[in-house]
Amino acid sequence: MSDAHHEEESAIKTPKQLILAILAGFLVPIVCIVLLVMFVTNEKHIGAGSDGLSPEAVAARIKPVADTGFTLKDVNAPKVLKTxxxxxxxxxxxxxxxxxxxxxxxxxxxxxxxxxxxxxxxxxxxxxxxxxxxxxxxxxxxxxxxxxxxxxxxxxxxAGAKFAEPAVPAPAAPAAAPAADAPAPAK
CATH class of the missing domain: 1.10.760.10 (Cytochrome c-like domain)
Structure with a gap:
């Protein structure tokens, strides 16, 4: 057989090096995770003393979602006919x-x-x-x-017809006041 020794040497030779290796094994991944989270969530954080409580910022946060992109229709307004x-x-x-x-x-x-x-x-x-x-x-x-x-x-x-555009009817005139509401003629 061979006289060569196949002893494997460890990089950790003292108890102090063992403690440092264990701490590094825990701290390095934690620091990497914290840095990664900070990188991913890199946005402006609003804190005390910032403009987060300004009237404009508050109004933007509490504005109803339905206000954007909708136009309300006045049902009492006269209808505008489409072409x-x-x-x-x-x-x-x-x-x-x-x-x-x-x-x-x-x-x-x-x-x-x-x-x-x-x-x-x-x-x-x-x-x-x-x-x-x-x-x-x-x-x-x-x-x-x-x-x-x-x-x-x-x-x-x-398609070849010669129809005339339909006439828009005149709006209905308000009804005349009843005779009972009119003052009586002077005698």
């Missing part, structure tokens, strides 16, 4: 631009000719009340009848 093109893009284009569910495409003269032959009033009635796969008012009940009639004229005229 035929706006209504088409909003409610009709999904079917009438693609021909979905058998809807006649905008500008397709062959598909619209039989419908145009029925007349404007029939087309408007079908658009307002719905027919076959088409829901009433194109599926948007908030549309006014005039808006639906405008889009009917737009689509039919794009």
């Amino acid at each position: 035929g093109d706006e209504v088409f893009k909003m409610a009709c284009a999904a079917c009438h631009a693609t021909g979905a569910a058998g809807a006649p495409k905008m500008g397709d003269t062959a598909a619209w000719s039989a419908r145009i032959a029925q007349g404007y009033s029939t087309l408007a009635k079908h658009a307002i009340e719905g027919i076959r796969a088409m829901p009433a008012k194109g599926g948007n009940p908030d549309l006014d009848d005039i808006e639906v009639e405008r889009v009917v004229v737009l689509m039919a005229n794009s």
Whole structure:
């Protein structure tokens, strides 16, 4: 056999080195974790004496989430009627631009000719009340009848009809005061 000794020597030779190795084994990972957490969460921390309690910062924190991106509609305001093109893009284009569910495409003269032959009033009635796969008012009940009639004229005229744009009715005049409230004529 060989005379060579296969003794393995350790790097730790004294008890003091053993204590230092154990402490390093615990402290080095802890320091690395703390530094990593500080790196990941590197953001401005608001503390006492900062601008965290300023009226603007407080208002930004307590502002309702629903305030962003929403516009409230005044139900008592007079309704602004949309044009035929706006209504088409909003409610009709999904079917009438693609021909979905058998809807006649905008500008397709062959598909619209039989419908145009029925007349404007029939087309408007079908658009307002719905027919076959088409829901009433194109599926948007908030549309006014005039808006639906405008889009009917737009689509039919794009296929060769010569319908006139529907007239907007005059707003209703306020009712006259009852005679009982009027002062009696002097005699």
